Amino acid sequence: MSIWNMALGWGKRLLTLLLSVFLLVTAVFYVSRLAPGDPLVAYYGDRVERMTPDERAWAKDRLGLNDPITVQYVRWLGRALHGDFGISYQYKMDAAEVIASRAGNTLILGGAGFVLTFSLSLLLGVLCAWHEDGPLDRVLCKLGTAASCVPEFWLSLVFILVFSITLRWLPSSGAYSIGGGGLGDRLAHLALPVSVVVAGHLWYYAYMVRNRLLEEVRADYVLLAKSKGLTKGRVMFRHCLRNALPSYLSLMAISVPHILGGTYIVETVFSYPGLGTLSYESTRYQDYNLLMLLCLLSGTVVMVSGMAAQFINQRLDPRLSARDAAGVREP
């Protein structure tokens, strides 16, 4: 009975997800084709300027761009459902292949940024909550408010200026040196972009952890926990943090696209060969097929993160789980 209910619940959510992704790609398909620009430039480069109108018409026809947008859309959708997302005009390869070759770089950058943001914000948040209203808490909170107002692209430029140009400690662009590619080289190239991604998001989440924790610290049950004779540390970690964690974990799940969005900007500034630079290029050069697949992927990531957040919250908070509400519990 309860398993059926759960399956039904997740089935509904899956359906919502598919519908949302469908609406997203539809919107992006039409909007991207309304934007000004010439997709032929992506495919033929400078040669477009020397083409006769006939040649242009032929070229457009070859890429299927002469048909009405709705015809193009139906054709794209039909192929996409069979796993064929078309070729990238710019790279003249399967869009999926182009993305696959870049995805690793973004996963490394985003993953490192995510893990660091996650752990550092937890650390800072706990530290601030522990020393509530102490000097450390006050300084960190004010610093955080200021730091979270700094836009990522600007911070990237400042970091490049300071660490790459003035101090010459770290490379300013790319994922590895030409001809290089050792682990140290990769890490050196990662250091600045990851720092920017972390610095851009850290404070917001640290602040969330701090405030969630303080909300718990002020709850009545803390008085009972203290009156048992528990130490401050045990009350903070076993009671407050444990109760604050589900909502923090679900927040982190929602934050995946947020941090991913940050990496897109940072990748562009650091010319880091990942999905962010790819998205930027594909939009700029009207590389339609590539753009569509990137949208599809990003959209799915956003929505799956949202679902994951909900799932985490339900599993970790006994009050929210349907099975428990019925009063049934495994031994």
Place this chain on the structure above:
Amino acid sequence: MPELLEVKHLSVSFFTHTGEVQAVRDVSFSLKAGEVLALVGESGCGKSVLCKSIMKLLPQTAKIKSGSILVNGADITHYRERDMHKLRGRLFSMVFQDPMTSLNPAMSIGEQIGEAVRVHRPRLSREALRARVLELMALVGIDRPEERMGLYPHHFSGGMRQRAVLAIALAGDPAILFADEPTTALDVTIQAQILDLLRDVQHKLGTATVFVTHDLGVVARVADRVAVMYAGKIVEIGTAEEIFYDPRHPYTWGLLRALPALSKGRDTLYAIPGMPPTLVNPPRGDAFACRNEYALAIDYQEEPPMFQVTDTHYAATWLLDPRAPEVTPPSGGGIHAG
């Protein structure tokens, strides 16, 4: 019998942005082992704050301004958090007013009781811990404890939660139990059950208890001694018999007259006129003077000291001064007079 707990001239204030709130003003009392002391007074008169300040459970804005707290003769007034957590649970523990919020909602009942057991006996084996948790749950009248130890607070009713809170409070075999209005948030029928339970447990374990309440009816059922608080001060303290049959303070008269049982045959319940003063700027003289129909001129000038009535009975009212005029307590002021 030596004093288990001695509070001497304790003053506690909250420092807020509206100013200093003098929640507890110059309070002295003592508690013997096994004794039940009731702290009675209107809402906001400092009863809870007094208990929480002894256990040092007040927020950081509250400060002990003066006075001392002695436990078995040892001064714990200036103990810090790291010293206090060793005393809490074992020396004293507390049952709180609202059982709906005082349990951790995300931790099972058994786990919360077990934590209270283990904190003072860290080397207890799993089986012994389980046995102790079941024993405590049985002690506070939770039926079928094996089934229920895995349940969460939201599976429990208010009365059951309060039983669980009591089990937690008793887990460390405390010498003193503070019961901070433990029945106020419960249904009337459940109130009586919890009250009986508290009394039974107290008889069984002999735990000295400070019972905070605004309900004199409750006091009559449980207390050996009664302290009446008004505006942060103890205005009268004595044995239960003395307070009920020979009250001396006009405020105690008012409280007793306000009992519904003593308003029988009258159209309306008696109420003490006026409101308690704010404790931000307590008035000069006796804080009760402006609500007191027996107030003397000096009540507006100077705070009355504690006058001794008997060895155990004290009251802070100028009416007990030898120079004061004779006043007969109102009908209902002492139980026999009604």
